[in-house]
Amino acid sequence: MKDQKKEMRKRPRISRVSSVVMLIAALTGGVVLSSGAEAARVPISGPRSTDAVNPVSLSARSTKDLAAWAGSRLTLDRQRRAGSLTIRPAVQPAAPAETAATTVPLGSKGTAAPAAPAAKAAAAAGTSALVLYDTAGPYGRLGELYAMATANLAGHFGTVTAKPVSAYTPGLVEQYTATVYLGSTYYGGSIPDAVPAAFYRDALATSRPVTWIGDNIWNMANAVGVTQFGQKYGWDPTNSFYGTSGGVGHITRVDYKGQQLTRKIPAGHDGGVLHPALLSGPGHPAVTQLAQARDADSGAVSPWAIRSGNLTYLGEIPFSYVSESDRVIVFEDLLFDALAPATAERHRAFVRLEDISPEAEPAKLRAMADYLYSQKVPYGINVIPVYTDPKGVLNNGVPKTVTLSQAPQVVDAIKYMLARGAVLMNHGFTHQYGNVSNPYNGVSGDDFEFFRAHVDAADNVIYDGPVAEDSAAWAQSRVTSGLAAFAAAGLPKPTLWTTPHYAASATDYRVLGKNFSARLERSLYFTGTLSGTTADPSRYIGQFFPYAVKDVYGTTVLPENLGNYEPEPFNNHPARHPADLIASAKANLAVRDGVASFFYHPYFEVEPLKQTVEGIRALGYTFVAPAELTK
Numbered sequence: 001m002k003d004q005k006k007e008m009r010k011r012p013r014i015s016r017v018s019s020v021v022m023l024i025a026a027l028t029g030g031v032v033l034s035s036g037a038e039a040a041r042v043p044i045s046g047p048r049s050t051d052a053v054n055p056v057s058l059s060a061r062s063t064k065d066l067a068a069w070a071g072s073r074l075t076l077d078r079q080r081r082a083g084s085l086t087i088r089p090a091v092q093p094a095a096p097a098e099t100a101a102t103t104v105p106l107g108s109k110g111t112a113a114p115a116a117p118a119a120k121a122a123a124a125a126g127t128s129a130l131v132l133y134d135t136a137g138p139y140g141r142l143g144e145l146y147a148m149a150t151a152n153l154a155g156h157f158g159t160v161t162a163k164p165v166s167a168y169t170p171g172l173v174e175q176y177t178a179t180v181y182l183g184s185t186y187y188g189g190s191i192p193d194a195v196p197a198a199f200y201r202d203a204l205a206t207s208r209p210v211t212w213i214g215d216n217i218w219n220m221a222n223a224v225g226v227t228q229f230g231q232k233y234g235w236d237p238t239n240s241f242y243g244t245s246g247g248v249g250h251i252t253r254v255d256y257k258g259q260q261l262t263r264k265i266p267a268g269h270d271g272g273v274l275h276p277a278l279l280s281g282p283g284h285p286a287v288t289q290l291a292q293a294r295d296a297d298s299g300a301v302s303p304w305a306i307r308s309g310n311l312t313y314l315g316e317i318p319f320s321y322v323s324e325s326d327r328v329i330v331f332e333d334l335l336f337d338a339l340a341p342a343t344a345e346r347h348r349a350f351v352r353l354e355d356i357s358p359e360a361e362p363a364k365l366r367a368m369a370d371y372l373y374s375q376k377v378p379y380g381i382n383v384i385p386v387y388t389d390p391k392g393v394l395n396n397g398v399p400k401t402v403t404l405s406q407a408p409q410v411v412d413a414i415k416y417m418l419a420r421g422a423v424l425m426n427h428g429f430t431h432q433y434g435n436v437s438n439p440y441n442g443v444s445g446d447d448f449e450f451f452r453a454h455v456d457a458a459d460n461v462i463y464d465g466p467v468a469e470d471s472a473a474w475a476q477s478r479v480t481s482g483l484a485a486f487a488a489a490g491l492p493k494p495t496l497w498t499t500p501h502y503a504a505s506a507t508d509y510r511v512l513g514k515n516f517s518a519r520l521e522r523s524l525y526f527t528g529t530l531s532g533t534t535a536d537p538s539r540y541i542g543q544f545f546p547y548a549v550k551d552v553y554g555t556t557v558l559p560e561n562l563g564n565y566e567p568e569p570f571n572n573h574p575a576r577h578p579a580d581l582i583a584s585a586k587a588n589l590a591v592r593d594g595v596a597s598f599f600y601h602p603y604f605e606v607e608p609l610k611q612t613v614e615g616i617r618a619l620g621y622t623f624v625a626p627a628e629l630t631k
C-alpha cells in the first residue's frame with residue numbers, strides 16, 4: 001500500500017518538471033523569484049515532505065529593482081568614463097544631523113530601537129561595527145536590504161549600528177571597531193552625492209578598518225584628492241569602471257584563499273564588478289589582491305577585493321543570486337580581518353534531520369540515530385508536533401490529523417534519538433496553512449505555514465507574502481499550540497526553532513525570537529526593519545549564514561549554509577547530491593571560523609547521509625551540537 005501510494009504520488013511530480021524548465025533553471029542557476037529560503041516541492045510519498053533551498057536572495061519586487069538598477073548603473077558608469085557625468089557633492093548637513101530618526105543601533109539584544117544620537121554616544125564597549133548604506137535614488141530601497149545583510153553578518157562579532165550614509169557625522173568611524181559602507185546608489189546626474197564630505201575625509205584619515213563595497217569610491221578619491229588617494233592606497237578609483245568592452249562581461253567565478261567560488265547572475269541583472277586601476281611606481285603602496293574575479297568568456301582576471309592601508313574594497317555588493325558556494329563567502333571571511341583579526345582557524349559542521357512529524361517512520365528514525373550515534377555525531381531533530389492533512393489528499397479524501405501524543409511509536413523513536421546525541425528542535429506547529437494548498441496540498445511538511453506561496457506556470461514557487469491574518473498574536477498562538485503538543489507527548493521543551501520552508505513575516509520572526517533561544521535557518525529580512533518604518537512585505541532579502549549571528553530582528557540565528565540532500569530536481573531547483581553538499585562545505589573552508597551546516601530528511605536511506613558526513617569530515621570539519629555554534 002505504501003509503495004503503491006509512493007508510486008502514485010511520484011508520477012505527477014516527474015511529469016510537471018519539463019526538460020525546458022530544467023534547462024532554464026540550469027541557465028539561471030535556479031529559480032529567480034523567491035528568496036534564500038527553504039522552498040517546498042511536491043512530495044514523493046505519504047507523510048514525507050520536503051524542504052529545499054533557493055539560491056536567490058531578493059524578493060520578486062526587489063529583483064525587479066535590481067534589474068533596473070543594473071541597467072542604470074552601467075549607463076552612469078559609461079557617462080563617468082566619457083567624462084560626461086556630473087556629480088553634485090552632498091549638501092553639508094545642518095547640525096545636529098546625527099539625530100536623524102533613521103539611525104538604528106542594534107544592541108546586544110539586537111532590538112532595533114529608536115536611536116540615541118550616535119555621534120555623541122560613547123564608543124561601544126567590545127567589538128562594534130558601523131554599517132552605512134545608501135537610500136537615495138529610484139533604487140534606494142536596495143540599500144537597506146544590503147545593510148541588513150551586512151548588519152546580520154557583523155552581528156556575529158558584536159554590536160552593530162546601521163544608518164544611512166547621509167546621516168554620517170564627523171568622527172563617527174572612530175567610535176566603532178570597523179566601518180562598512182555599501183555603495184548601492186550610483187551618485188551622479190539627477191542624484192546628488194549623499195555621502196557627506198566628512199565621511200570621505202574620515203575614511204582616509206582613520207587607522208580603523210574601512211570596508212567599501214561597490215559604488216562611489218571615485219567620489220572619495222575626488223574629494224580627498226586623486227593623488228593623495230593614490231599615494232595612500234595605490235589605486236585610482238576615478239579610472240576604475242564596471243564595464244569593460246561595452247558591457248559588464250561574464251564574471252562567473254571568484255577565487256579566494258584557494259577556493260573557486262561561484263558567481264551566477266542572470267543576464268540583465270548583473271551590475272558588474274569594478275575593475276580597480278592599480279597604480280605602480282614610486283610613491284604608491286602595494287595593493288593586496290584578496291580575491292580575483294574571472295570572466296568565463298574572455299578569461300580575463302581582475303581583482304574582486306583589494307586591500308591597502310586601512311581600506312578594503314570589494315568590487316560589488318555580493319548579496320544577490322547567492323549560492324551555497326558563492327563569492328559572498330569572501331566578504332563573510334574578510335569581516336574577521338576587520339572585526340576579529342585574532343580569530344584562529346576552526347571548521348565545524350552541523351547536521352539536522354528534518355520534517356519529523358507524527359507520521360514519520362519510527363524504524364527510519366532509529367536507523368538515523370544508530371548511524372549518527374555510532375559516529376559520535378551530535379545532531380538536531382526538527383519535529384513538526386502536529387501532522388494534518390485537512391483535505392485528505394493522502395488519505396482517500398478523508399481529513400486526517402495526528403498529534404505527537406497520538407503517535408507513541410514516533411515519540412518513542414524521538415526519545416531513542418534524544419538518548420543518542422539528538423537535540424530536539426521545533427519545526428513549526430503544523431508546517432502547513434489552513435485547509436488550502438500553500439502551495440501544494442495542505443499537508444504537513446509539504447506546505448508553508450507562516451507565508452503564502454503558489455506555483456506559477458513555469459513551475460516556480462512564488463512567494464506571495466505574509467498570511468492574511470498575520471500578527472504577533474497569531475504567530476504566538478501557533479507557537480504556544482506547538483509547544484503544548486510537545487508537552488502533551490512527554491517530550492522536553494525545544495529551545496531551537498526552524499520556520500517551515502524558511503519563510504515568515506518580520507512580525508513572526510520577532511515572536512519566534514521571544515520563544516526560542518535561537519532560530520536555525522535561513523531568513524527573510526524586510527525593508528523597513530532598519531529605518532523603523534512599516535515593513536514592506538514585498539521587498540525583502542533572504543540570507544543564510546556561515547556562522548551564528550545576532551540578526552536585525554534581535555535573534556540568534558544558527559547557520560544553515562549547505563542546503564540539503566535532494567536526489568531529484570523539483571520546481572526548478574537542481575538536485576543536490578552528497579558531492580554537491582561536500583563541494584559547498586569545501587568552498588566554506590574559506591571562512592576561517594565557519595560552519596558547514598546541512599539538513600537531511602530521514603525518509604531517505606542512511607547511505608547518502610553517511611557519504612555526506614564522511615565527505616565533510618574529510619575536509620577537516622568537526623560535527624558539533626547546536627549549542628556549540630554560538631561559542
Ligand SMILES: [Zn+2]
Binds near residue numbers: 051500
Ligand atoms: Zn520542513
